[in-house]
Amino acid sequence: MLECICPSFPLAFLCSCCPHFSFLIFFCALSPFLSLSLSLSLSACYCDYFSLILCFIFLWFSLSPFSPTHLSLSSLSPLSLSPVCTSRCQKFLISRVGEDWIFLILLGLVMALVSWVMDYAIAFCQQAQKWMYGGLDSNMLLQYLAWVTYPVVLITFSAGFTQILSPQAVGSGIPEMKTILRGVVLKEYLTFKTFVAKVIGLTCALGSGMPLGKEGPFVHVASLCAALLSKFLAALFGGIYKNELRNTEMLSAACAVGVGCCFAAPIGGVLFSIEVTSTFFAVRNYWRGFFAATFSAFIFRVLAVWNQDEETITALFKTRFRLDFPFDLQELPAFAILGIACGFGGALFVYLNRLIVECMRKQKTINKFLLRKRLVYPAMVTLIISTLTFPPGFGQFMAGQLTQHESLVALLDNRTWCRQGVAEEFDYISHSHAWKHPQVNVFITLILFIVMKFWMSAVATTMPVPCGAFMPVFLIGAAFGRLVGETMAVMFPDGIHADGSVYPIVPGGYAVVGAAALSGAVTHTVSTAVIVFELTGQISHILPVMIAVILANAVAQSLQPSLYDSIIRIKKLPYLPELGMGHHEKYNIRVEDIMVRDVRYITLSSSYREVQEVLMTGQLKTLALVESTDSMILLGSIERSQLQSLLSLQLGPTRRLDHLRRHAQDNGTHTHTLGAHAHLTSLDTMDSPPSPPCTHTHSYTSNTSNTSARHGVRFLVSVAEVSRTPAHVRILNPLPQIAEWEEQQLDEPVDFNNCKIDPAPFQLVERTSLHKTHTIFSLLGLDHAYVTSTGRLVGVVSLRELRKAIEGSVTVTGVKVRPPLASFRDSGNTTSVSEVTELHKLWNRHRGLSLPREPTPPDMEDQLDLVFLCE
């Protein structure tokens, strides 16, 4: 069969003859010639897609029985491969498995499979509900119960399952990914448990038919998948997969895959994920996202063809608008107004969503009740929504029986409902009567649909289940666009064009524009425009869509934060907010206005006691090291854990024992020493958790995994106990000379030889503007930066101060918080001469001279902080 179809690809022929050959093809795909191999896998896919996919899965499972942490490369041989290619495969695997594109192919493949299977399961769930509802049409009450119970059960299960397995799986996941890609470690968000909870919870939640979306959670699922895959491969092959930086790059590619395989929109996926998750984007990572998302979208659509859903690869929601005259130039104002309205609508949606969450939080009685009975809220919401959409009830006026997918297909239809009617046109869709009510106008149905879905979506997305808001918003936008389009069609029955030929208005085009504009307004992105082109498979409306999306963004961004930023604020995630557009007063706030002047530092001549005190008061992860308290010259920074291990080394059991032995030899008493020895060894081998008041100290070092540090912590704990509860120590340390010895040891100066020092911590100048500080923090993913003045440490700025400063001056009420020091600055001639003075002091110290001081010219001072980036 096949050999006659494609004589140019003999491999494909071979492939169809020998099922084992698929393995060879898979391993050929791991050969260095990306190009050739992909074409092979492509040629393979159309003769036997399924065997190719199966072989991937097979490989996956054949590897997993081995303990991942101890599997070396040599143990790969028992893999059940045909013996002919085993050695070749191994060679390829070993030499090429570190390449990025293999990882990306695996990621794309897995995600496409997950997406497709999930879609299948969701469609099955929704079909089951319809079947139940349809089967019970004899009794209205039973019908209602079936219609309502089914989603309530699914949603409650989803909420409960997620709650028990991994509460981190709740919600969209895009805000969390944004935070993670910013550099903040949220480890519990990238575990296998979360993956399972998210996938199953999402399937149930969407299967219930509630107005929830798949896109946001899918970004999270893809990131989870990438994190797990890279952990798995790191355990298998080590090497490059252990690189932190690389994993972050892969995470950002994974976000693109998430959107890409959800909508079969590779380009839109890449752009959307960049817009939503990044602040600064490295163009060299661009291809990763494109490659993985394209592969993923390709497999996702190939699966549909393989399943006989489609004849060939086409768009998910294919439209059939006319190509020669897509829209009239004179329709553009209508599109622009649609965009502006969508902008207001998007802002309203974000506001409504936040309002609901905040209301529930503020009402203490509700809050308490909901905290105790976590499943009551989602069940209640589901009950209300499904009651309202009950088709024989109110649902008949708002096309309540349609699923999201069916509604969207109908809304993007290229016929005009108001003029040609609905029923006659929908012969190819079985739900023809949904939009056509005998008593009610199609406009009323549309308006009811928009209004009801609007608040329903806003409420539904606050439920504690894995769910996104993109798709519901997209649907509402499409409905609103359809409404405007139908109105235009009524107003201009013969089209606007005046030159003889009649081009009627296409309301489906308005639906496309509305969908892009509203989803763009809610998420504050422009790339929804690209997503709609890829979703509908037509790009003819590019200019109306772009204009509407930009206008909607302009309106929405000036009114409300994006939905994801709103959730970040609600969840209080440690994210640095973006600087608003045109907030020029940012240039006027400087680091000196926001920095913390009381910096914890240690000097080169610090004693261990000082180190201990510093450790116990501050909370920053690193501490500044200065030359001396007088000079304050910043030499570097030391990690907290390093200092703790220094302390523990000084007071460690070895030295303690040495001391005791020496002491014993001096005094000649043996019994005491033995007792002390026994005590110390017991301390040394003690495996019980430290006493409760010390858990705080302990938690700081829990993420340093090297043994010496862990070894040290235990002693640090006892050291902390010494100073906090001396009475307690006397019992622990029965020998008074040990306590005395410890006091002596603490007074000794610190030996920094064994200490890892970061010799170039990031430094800012007092006069660096807030704008520049924000840029540097975002670019480098900093946690804090020291503020120095000619080498002297004068303060520290951490993410917290920066966030406060930005949020303080971007208040919603419009009142700008002005830093108290900024007002002095505006007078111009009072520019601080502190920098020069400091330098002068230093200079005098070295020279022993005292020359008359001249004031610095103000124009020089003004340019000081510009030097940094513009050189």
Next chain:
Amino acid sequence: MLECICPSFPLAFLCSCCPHFSFLIFFCALSPFLSLSLSLSLSACYCDYFSLILCFIFLWFSLSPFSPTHLSLSSLSPLSLSPVCTSRCQKFLISRVGEDWIFLILLGLVMALVSWVMDYAIAFCQQAQKWMYGGLDSNMLLQYLAWVTYPVVLITFSAGFTQILSPQAVGSGIPEMKTILRGVVLKEYLTFKTFVAKVIGLTCALGSGMPLGKEGPFVHVASLCAALLSKFLAALFGGIYKNELRNTEMLSAACAVGVGCCFAAPIGGVLFSIEVTSTFFAVRNYWRGFFAATFSAFIFRVLAVWNQDEETITALFKTRFRLDFPFDLQELPAFAILGIACGFGGALFVYLNRLIVECMRKQKTINKFLLRKRLVYPAMVTLIISTLTFPPGFGQFMAGQLTQHESLVALLDNRTWCRQGVAEEFDYISHSHAWKHPQVNVFITLILFIVMKFWMSAVATTMPVPCGAFMPVFLIGAAFGRLVGETMAVMFPDGIHADGSVYPIVPGGYAVVGAAALSGAVTHTVSTAVIVFELTGQISHILPVMIAVILANAVAQSLQPSLYDSIIRIKKLPYLPELGMGHHEKYNIRVEDIMVRDVRYITLSSSYREVQEVLMTGQLKTLALVESTDSMILLGSIERSQLQSLLSLQLGPTRRLDHLRRHAQDNGTHTHTLGAHAHLTSLDTMDSPPSPPCTHTHSYTSNTSNTSARHGVRFLVSVAEVSRTPAHVRILNPLPQIAEWEEQQLDEPVDFNNCKIDPAPFQLVERTSLHKTHTIFSLLGLDHAYVTSTGRLVGVVSLRELRKAIEGSVTVTGVKVRPPLASFRDSGNTTSVSEVTELHKLWNRHRGLSLPREPTPPDMEDQLDLVFLCE
């Protein structure tokens, strides 16, 4: 007419009644409500586009007669506006003119006009050639002369004009923009002269019909336009327009506008410009590009409608492929092979282009000849190319009579040439016989077209005229795709699909894929995929295009640099090359291997003489300031110009005069002093250029524009003269006591009070990896960074060292240059303890103690350089 068409927009009605009202609308467009105003201008545009555009132009010209540098806001009143709205306009102008979007609208508008006018002019030029050629069909020789002379004259004029006015306008301009956006100042590339030269030169070059492109130069033109516009607005309104950072952001938006209005492809334009010019992209600037490019593309297409070229806004090269079954899944391998072949082709094109340039450079005789007679080379090339395309000659076999635009339209046609023939189908295009030769098969024509155009384009783009290579490459790709498509159509006459229904192959789809793949391979971009969708107005081939583009990129990127990077290397522009994919050995090279250890520095106790020596030996723009030669603690960096002004202050005329006066008072002699006074004032007011050996020194400071520095330079020149040619000085300085005084002054320690010090220059650690160094340099746009070891300055890394290190290990021959020091490192246990030793020294210096040194644990050392970014 209008009131009945759009009753919802009364303003549009008003607009059509009163011509003066357009002004009001323009100023309404400056109101804070971006949304409303843009819709107003949109509603205006369809009743009277021309008046709106005219009013923009009018405003432009009404402002320009005023001297831009001195025009204050108060002088805006004499503008010829209707008195009703003058005050309101002024208020709007004053309050809103700083907003970014006004700038972007102006930029988009101007560029759309330029693009449209240029297209018009080019079409006119090409039409003129055809007309001449057609009118002379009686005499073959005359016809040939006309066909050949016309392009030779145009190209020679273009080359000469550009050479005379601004040689910077030659070539594409994208490499230069890439360098400028990287932070390197290439001022002469953004002047008004270059703008004029580029626009006129490009129009002539493209009008000649040579295989040259418009895209690359248009990116440059848009950037020029943005730079000039922001300079103009800065002169008018000052404030925000003077911000350097903002201007860079605007430049990157301008690049998007350039592509956007050239192809009417806003999304593709933004992405292409990001891929081509940026290394790290700030997502917050994303909207700027989208907004400006969309507006520009919109106006560009509206102009076409206004000129009756089009009925409504559609794509530039609209295709009409079938929507329901765009391609068969089983065609994908053919698309993949097409992509791979395009990858090889793209690499070959870049190689060929570089080879031609390098050949000409190496052949000294050719080189000398061409340098003397600059216009000979373009004339010769044009002569050869136009001779070969002469339609009655060889041109008849390669569709030589068609312009680029006509060829592209034909190639993207949705019919199958080989089966349906060509002539019958081309009824809607007048050049039906171009592809159909009575004796020659259409395949031969296509192959000849591809081969000839390939080398012609590679040669033509080396001519010293403003020209790009994107469009020719795009055309070749389309022809190659058409060739593959026609071959497929011959092989599968009834399509591949087996399920009964016959879907014939669409060779036009292959043309689209080929065009995207080849242009993607040459430029190393993925976004050409988006550009073809926007150019053709159809997105149905998204998956084949994406797959082919990615494969083409994979092949081309592994063989050759992109065309723009190749030009950067040829032109030796100061650009930091990208790190290649998967060059993991980069992690093994560290800063200590590449840094310059012999750093020029000054200490706090340096004398003026030392400063003078340092200034005369080094060439870096900034110098390090350390505490003392012993401690070497880095305190900051000082700009070269600052030191020069310090020196000039010390030896300046005021102090000189003071000294002479005091000296005179001491000695009582008056005549000498007067003479010296006269001499000094003559030095002070001297406006003649400095003597030739000093121009080098002078050029360093030429970009510092503040008067004090300029004032100082002149004296520095004389100081430099003092030390270089003492004999000469004696003549200049007739008074021996002045020379003596100067020597005294030079021995004095420097007073840093009047000096602008950057207290936080960027610091790296010796163990920072090359990969990380590259990231930091790219992110922050650094020129150099100091390498410190616990505060002590040990070296400096500049862009030059980094470039060398990267290029050294990415040799084409595959031999990796390994830094000599790296081999020692791999032994593992010999990790350098220099850092600890340094710290120890410092510590000992302060403590006066000497403790036994313990070796550092190697695992701590290994993590040292990770601290920087991962904290």
